[in-house]
Amino acid sequence: MPALYADRIRPGGRLDTWYQDPSLTVTDTHTGEPIPLPALTGYTATVNDTPLLLDVPAAINAARGALHPDGQWTSAITQGDPTEPNIAASAAGACWLDFEHAGRNTLAGEIANLLWYLLALGGWLVPTYQRDVYHRTLPLHLPPAATPTIEHTELSSRHRRLDLHHTWPTGPGRHTALTRLLDRITTDLGDAAGLPRGRQLHALRSFLTLRILGVIPPHLLNSSDLLLLVAKLAQAQHLTDPTPFTHTDPLSDLATVENP
Template sequence: MTFQPLFRVGPVRRFTRNLLCPVDLFGHSLLLKYTRNPAEAGEEIHGHARLARHYRVPALHTHLRVPGGHLLAYERLPGGTDQGLLLDLLNTDGPASHLHTYMDQLTAAYQEVILTTAWPADPAHVVRKLYWDRAAPGGRLDTYYAGKEFLIADGLVDIPVSRLNTYALKINGRRHHLDWAATLRWLRAHFATAEPVWAALTQGDPTDVNLAHPLAWFDYDTAGMNSIPGEFANFLWYASVLGGWLVPTYNPTAFADHPAAFTHVPANTPEIRRAAIDHTTSTIHIDYTPRLSAPRRAAVTAYWNKLVRPVADRLWPGEDLANLLRPYLAMRILGVYNLAGLASEDRLVLLARLVEAMSPAFDPTTYFCPLESPCPAP
């Protein structure tokens, strides 16, 4: 007969400013979440309640005020090392049938809820944390970039970012132009308008670690009425850039229980082939090869074809998806990591990606490479 302890505590993990800890208590599997911010705790509790009416979420058993913050006790779903998340389906050498089935379930659930709850909402009434608040005075755009100067790429392109507008940019053979200061002003102005935005009930931060396998949703402080283009940009950017490359590189503790993520970083890391300045023509040349593993490419493809396109056809027939996605994508590029704090090669690639997103020629279907075959070399 195997003895099962009545009380067992697992390892504590830190995710941003929160702590998570698995606990077994009298036969119940719990996940305890500790947060110091009382406002975020309230948003989490409220968001969980709203999401539970439409999506599968683990039960919230109780929430308590404790010294220094709040403690929330959730039902703990099955999982383990390299198990239990969408991340784990992406950390493989090829897209297995499990991933295709999962993406079918994910996109079907989202399509049903989004089309049922979609509404042109006042921006004051949508979840503002990931976009509006970061663009507002004192938000991340200001904290990261206001009055700050840094080089485009130390040792590669030793030109201050503020002088980008004085150079032509030739990226993978295509000519572009970007005014850094004007881009920041445009983003601030875009997210300061009162123009209605199409919003729907979603979790708001659909990352590889916030989506469980079997399908369920975690993390609820951004749950509620979210901008639909913002939801799309968030998943597409995380699946194609953050989850496979930048997050395991700069925030490895987030994947402590999913070490296979680190094995696949090279398959998702862009390669810089050329970075040079032609002073005679005031041209910066950047040639890089995007990389995306086959499972991530399959997930992005399914998300685009089975969710983004059908929803766009219903809600915005005939509208340019590039224009709808551009401000949200630019905010994801600039408002997650401070570009000045990244390695020069990574900063150069992200600036190139920003330039491409801001270009009039921006095409999301090629930008995110939603193709089953590898992205063609430029």
């Protein structure tokens, strides 16, 4: 699917343009000085007590290699970009609203799209950073109530290290959908997509990389949110144990929000 994957991953395309930009920075918590995001390559990261390696260029190159034009993936006629604004209910069942991307698509890509949408895009990134899209496509566009929160961060350019603790709250409806999706990835849906048993999420890694990095322009993100995104990318490169990537926290207090 050129618009969702090929155009973004090609050399000199969206991901290279966005993430090789030297003006894209995060803040050293010891000195207050900006650190160019590409300089984090090779930093040792500990995210919620799990050691990871930060390497955005390597993740992009791995995705580019896995999703090369001659690759073969199981496909089907699908929605094309399964998100809440693009799916509606009718008496006849679900109907497609995305006329740009609906058609024959890779099942692995569709699964990765929906997974990242449930984890981050739908409840956090789109309503926060794409408010015009959020307001235009959802009649009931409430302010986000479940957004990731950094509880502790220590970023040191001297020690080339990031220590990050965060919570990743999810509301009950999205949590139910996420739980069901993860269950079906390991059963019938994963089988239909041709994902290897026991390594289903690992097989989605390249598609997840494109969704994590290729939707919201990183220069729009504040420093904390950019670190959260990079942390999720690092987790997505280690999906032999998917728990850190897919873990969410219950939303303890759902605030009552008036419809604007």
